Amino acid sequence: MYLEGASTGIGTIESFPAVAPTLPEVTCEAISPQRAEVHATWQHWEASRISHHGESCCEVAREWLTATDHTHLGSGSPFTGPRWLRQRFRWGASRFPIHWCEAVRKKTLDCGAHASLAYEVFRFRGVPVLRVQMVQQFSEIAAFQWTNNWNPDNADELPWIDRDLIYHEGCAILTGSDRIKVWDSSAGWWLDPRPSEGYGAMRAIRLSDASINHGEASLKWGMNKLPISQWSLL
Amino acid sequence: MKIYISGLYSGTNPQPGVGIARSVRAAYPDATIIGVEYSNRCSGIHWNDFDEIWLQRPWEEINIEVHAGEIKKVLDSGALWISSIDLEIMWLAKSFPDGHPNLLIPPITALEQVSKPAIPAHDGFPVKISPFISTQVSDWELHAFCREHNWMVWLKGPYYDAVRVRSWAQLVEMRHLLSTAWATEDLFLQAHVSGYEESISLSAYQGELLDCVWMRKRDLTEIGKTWSGDISEVEPELREPLCEIISRIGWTGGAELEMIRDTGDGMWLLEWNPRYPAWIHGATITGRNIPAKLIEAASGVPGQKAASQGNEFTRVVLEIPLRPQYPLSPLPEPFPGEVGHSMKHPSGLLQFAGMLHKDEKSGSKKKTTTSAATPVPDTFIEDLNTFDLASLSTPTRIFLENTAAKGFRDASARAEAASTDTIRVTNAYSIKTDPDERLIRLALESGFYAEAISIPEVRKALDVGFRPDQIVLNGPAKWWQKETLAEHSFFTVFCDSLNELDQAIDRLNSGGLQTEYIGLRIRTPNVVSRFGISIATPDEFNRVIDAVRRIPQTTKLGVHFHMASSNIGIRSWEFLFQSILRWCSSLEALTGRLIEVLDIGGGWFPEDMDGGADEGRLKKAVASIPDLLPHVKQVLCEPGKALAQPSMALAMQILEIRDEEEHVHDVVVDGSIAELPMHFFYPHRILTQNGSDLSWTPLERGKTRLLGRLCMEHDIVASNVELPKSARVGDILVVCDAGAYDRSMSYVFGRG
Numbered sequence: 001m002y003l004e005g006a007s008t009g010i011g012t013i014e015s016f017p018a019v020a021p022t023l024p025e026v027t028c029e030a031i032s033p034q035r036a037e038v039h040a041t042w043q044h045w046e047a048s049r050i051s052h053h054g055e056s057c058c059e060v061a062r063e064w065l066t067a068t069d070h071t072h073l074g075s076g077s078p079f080t081g082p083r084w085l086r087q088r089f090r091w092g093a094s095r096f097p098i099h100w101c102e103a104v105r106k107k108t109l110d111c112g113a114h115a116s117l118a119y120e121v122f123r124f125r126g127v128p129v130l131r132v133q134m135v136q137q138f139s140e141i142a143a144f145q146w147t148n149n150w151n152p153d154n155a156d157e158l159p160w161i162d163r164d165l166i167y168h169e170g171c172a173i174l175t176g177s178d179r180i181k182v183w184d185s186s187a188g189w190w191l192d193p194r195p196s197e198g199y200g201a202m203r204a205i206r207l208s209d210a211s212i213n214h215g216e217a218s219l220k221w222g223m224n225k226l227p228i229s230q231w232s233l234l
Numbered sequence: 235m236k237i238y239i240s241g242l243y244s245g246t247n248p249q250p251g252v253g254i255a256r257s258v259r260a261a262y263p264d265a266t267i268i269g270v271e272y273s274n275r276c277s278g279i280h281w282n283d284f285d286e287i288w289l290q291r292p293w294e295e296i297n298i299e300v301h302a303g304e305i306k307k308v309l310d311s312g313a314l315w316i317s318s319i320d321l322e323i324m325w326l327a328k329s330f331p332d333g334h335p336n337l338l339i340p341p342i343t344a345l346e347q348v349s350k351p352a353i354p355a356h357d358g359f360p361v362k363i364s365p366f367i368s369t370q371v372s373d374w375e376l377h378a379f380c381r382e383h384n385w386m387v388w389l390k391g392p393y394y395d396a397v398r399v400r401s402w403a404q405l406v407e408m409r410h411l412l413s414t415a416w417a418t419e420d421l422f423l424q425a426h427v428s429g430y431e432e433s434i435s436l437s438a439y440q441g442e443l444l445d446c447v448w449m450r451k452r453d454l455t456e457i458g459k460t461w462s463g464d465i466s467e468v469e470p471e472l473r474e475p476l477c478e479i480i481s482r483i484g485w486t487g488g489a490e491l492e493m494i495r496d497t498g499d500g501m502w503l504l505e506w507n508p509r510y511p512a513w514i515h516g517a518t519i520t521g522r523n524i525p526a527k528l529i530e531a532a533s534g535v536p537g538q539k540a541a542s543q544g545n546e547f548t549r550v551v552l553e554i555p556l557r558p559q560y561p562l563s564p565l566p567e568p569f570p571g572e573v574g575h576s577m578k579h580p581s582g583l584l585q586f587a588g589m590l591h592k593d594e595k596s597g598s599k600k601k602t603t604t605s606a607a608t609p610v611p612d613t614f615i616e617d618l619n620t621f622d623l624a625s626l627s628t629p630t631r632i633f634l635e636n637t638a639a640k641g642f643r644d645a646s647a648r649a650e651a652a653s654t655d656t657i658r659v660t661n662a663y664s665i666k667t668d669p670d671e672r673l674i675r676l677a678l679e680s681g682f683y684a685e686a687i688s689i690p691e692v693r694k695a696l697d698v699g700f701r702p703d704q705i706v707l708n709g710p711a712k713w714w715q716k717e718t719l720a721e722h723s724f725f726t727v728f729c730d731s732l733n734e735l736d737q738a739i740d741r742l743n744s745g746g747l748q749t750e751y752i753g754l755r756i757r758t759p760n761v762v763s764r765f766g767i768s769i770a771t772p773d774e775f776n777r778v779i780d781a782v783r784r785i786p787q788t789t790k791l792g793v794h795f796h797m798a799s800s801n802i803g804i805r806s807w808e809f810l811f812q813s814i815l816r817w818c819s820s821l822e823a824l825t826g827r828l829i830e831v832l833d834i835g836g837g838w839f840p841e842d843m844d845g846g847a848d849e850g851r852l853k854k855a856v857a858s859i860p861d862l863l864p865h866v867k868q869v870l871c872e873p874g875k876a877l878a879q880p881s882m883a884l885a886m887q888i889l890e891i892r893d894e895e896e897h898v899h900d901v902v903v904d905g906s907i908a909e910l911p912m913h914f915f916y917p918h919r920i921l922t923q924n925g926s927d928l929s930w931t932p933l934e935r936g937k938t939r940l941l942g943r944l945c946m947e948h949d950i951v952a953s954n955v956e957l958p959k960s961a962r963v964g965d966i967l968v969v970c971d972a973g974a975y976d977r978s979m980s981y982v983f984g985r986g
């Protein structure tokens with residue numbers, strides 16, 4: 001995730017209804033201060049968006065995206081993860097704002113852009129979908145390498161990295177009335193809801209999307225009950 | 235306590251013996267564990283959890299009755315026996331029909347209940363079984379099965395071995411290899427199920443489910459074997475029916491249920507193995523020692539509790555020292571001119587399978603091959619009976635007039651039936667498929683348009699009587715020999731590239747091209763094809779949009795889509811068709827131009843166009859168009875192959891019969907693959923005439939090859955047929971389904 005200018009990257013898009021502008025304060029249960037810090041750095045970040053020029057250039061791009069997905073899906077269930085997106089767009093730094101007509105022509109996209117594309121594709125398939133923000137744990141070595149690889153000129157700290165923790169995005173689809181699966185669009189796989197610790201483990205998650213009217217205050221991901229629009233610690 | 239464990243192969247496709255031994259050792263540190271193997275090449279014999287090794291000679295060198303007696307002595311002495319070799323389990327179940335309390339394998343009745351591919355025991359278990367078909371049916375039916383399942387099919391042996399087959403030639407080759415290896419014709423084809431591999435492993439004793447775990451493969455080897463996995467509880471909604479099944483079939487021993495979870499979370503049962511999986515120790519290290527439960531139930535001695543070390547496991551490669559009494563064997567030398575050491579199953583399982591089959595056959599006197607011939611349509615016979623075949627000089631192609639006429643009539647009726655209030659469906663005869671004038675004339679008389687890919691083909695259509703406005707032009711070189719044709723106004727011209735479209739637009743603007751519709755052939759993104767205009771990148775798609783916007787408003791717009799369903803499969807075709815509709819609707823939305831003609835191409839296998847379950851396929855496809863493309867007025871359908879293929883047969887004569895040991899192996903005929911170039915792509919039905927009553931019967935499958943007259947290695951007209959006993963030199967064989975590309979692509983060879 002590379003959030004330079006992300007807050008200004010929200011363009012004229014009809015595909016992403018704006019989420020509530022003021023985010024509720026995270027209500028964590030009694031947890032140690034150390035755990036409460038996990039997502040503190042990113043708690044007011046919003047899921048990244050791809051902007052729309054409001055002209056046919058971006059419309060062509062979105063039609064191309066969804067029609068291509070239709071072809072790739074073939075006989076697969078609409079719940080199939082769109083791995084072709086990750087095959088086509090490598091994971092790496094993206095600059096925001098980015099527009100549809102630009103994004104689909106890139107060779108490299110970051111997880112926010114990947115997640116935006118996957119979100120659009122699921123939405124077009126008619127699958128109820130939400131945006132997902134996550135905090136994942138890796139290692140200081142991984143953070144060091146990402147910092148140098150994404151930002152070789154001045155190895156400034158990247159805003160999405162905090163020691164061994166990283167901010168990451170994906171999307172979630174509703175597979176039942178209140179059950180979700182979480183798609184890591186940059187890895188091209190479904191994340192496992194079973195608790196895990198260590199390298200690659202998910203430490204915090206936040207679902208967002210105003211377009212899903214499920215009537216439920218929270219959704220179930222494996223054994224986890226996740227409230228919408230709030231960070232949950234795992 | 236003494237425990238015998240067989241099946242110690244520890245290669246890339248390992249047997250579970252070593253894993254079972256590790257688990258048993260964890261629960262019973264003081265037990266004497268004896269590893270049983272049938273080859274000293276199985277590296278598991280060197281694993282240090284085995285206190286002793288009972289090394290037998292490979293199966294082919296064993297007297298299995300004596301061996302059964304030795305095992306009985308072992309069992310009678312109080313030792314337990316866990317087998318992890320499927321074939322050994324089957325043999326032991328037969329050798330001990332009343333079982334033995336210390337023999338920890340399922341009874342033969344239970345084994346029958348879990349036999350592949352139907353797995354009758356699964357009744358009551360919430361899983362599906364993927365569609366399958368025995369290879370003992372006719373080739374014609376096997377080919378249909380493969381088309382139905384998009385050539386995403388596996389050819390499977392009776393116990394082990396599964397190979398993905400993607401084409402007819404591959405199926406024929408692999409069927410031969412597998413049935414030779416396993417000494418049986420009893421193979422089956424099963425449709426592929428895509429998803430995640432998960433399984434249940436369990437222990438049961440005399441119908442009681444002792445324990446079970448769920449395993450999800452988290453990493454796989456190149457051949458799909460488990461490399462890493464996680465272990466969890468079997469959900470109650472599965473555990474309960476499983477308990478009931480185990481009790482119903484009276485299971486004893488280990489088992490593994492191999493399943494696929496599809497992307498919609500549906501579960502499919504692939505196999506029910508009568509033994510533990512090779513990863514079984516992976517469950518033990520998560521605290522679930524499944525084999526120990528079996529020992530406990532059989533011996534009454536409780537084992538030590540396993541400690542959980544997390545819920546995930548993985549494998550690594552280890553080098554270990556050998557047991558000094560079993561030094562390595564020499565490595566076989568590569569055969570001259572070959573690559574590699576050609577290592578076979580070291581314990582001779584293939585030979586063992588052969589021995590078991592021989593037993594079975596001598597017992598039940600089962601015929602090795604069943605009747606596997608498909609009857610041909612009545613019109614074939616009617617047409618054949620109008621010829622005096624003896625007077626023909628062979629090989630010769632026979633035009634089956636009634637068959638052809640009926641095909642065209644049916645196609646017209648089908649187009650009529652598929653037409654709606656807003657969409658007219660018209661057939662177009664693809665001349666290249668079979669440029670026989672009789673077929674082109676039938677097309678004209680049946681209300682078809684003519685589809686041409688070159689100017690010479692246009693001229694031929696005009697000669698037969700088509701009007702220019704009944705001609706559809708397609709292909710990459712449609713203007714070849716343009717100078718030989720006067721100016722005409724065509725029905726539609728489909729461009730194969732953007733360059734061609736640009737030139738066509740120029741010619742339309744200058745009056746150099748006259749056509750009611752101009753169109754483009756589209757190639758969808760995931761299709762590998764040399765034809766059509768790519769839309770695989772946003773820039774390509776953009777260029778298509780720009781070009782379509784430039785088409786003069788006076789010429790109407792069409793789109794051509796062509797993928798042979800006989801190659802990609804029926805369902806794949808249907809999905810690609812929907813995908814094309816989706817692209818067209820984007821094109822309409824982004825250009826503001828309306829698509830009024832849709833050419834849906836051809837390439838159907840005759841039976842996929844009509845009859846049986848396929849009735850209404852065209853109608854259904856047409857009915858789905860207006861949802862996405864409400865302005866389409868006409869659909870062009872090109873059933874060329876479907877009509878032409880059955881319209882001709884090839885008569886050939888037997889030149890020589892080579893018999894060996896009372897069995898005819900090879901027959902030389904005067905026909906050849908030069909007249910049947912599609913031989914590799916689909917099966918052909920072959921008829922033989924009875925000398926006395928002159929009736930025609932289709933050849934069954936057998937072991938005889940029909941060798942073509944060409945002096946070419948691969949000129950084998952048929953590789954597995956059974957000739958009637960009365961067959962003589964000079965007899966005529968009629969190979970059906972030899973029209974279409976068999977005719978148009980036939981070549982002259984070896985005729986002087």
Ligand SMILES: [Zn+2]
Pocket residue numbers: 052053054055056057058059099100101102
């Ligand atoms: Zn744009």
Ligand SMILES: [Zn+2]
Pocket residue numbers: 001110111112167168169186
């Ligand atoms: Zn990320």
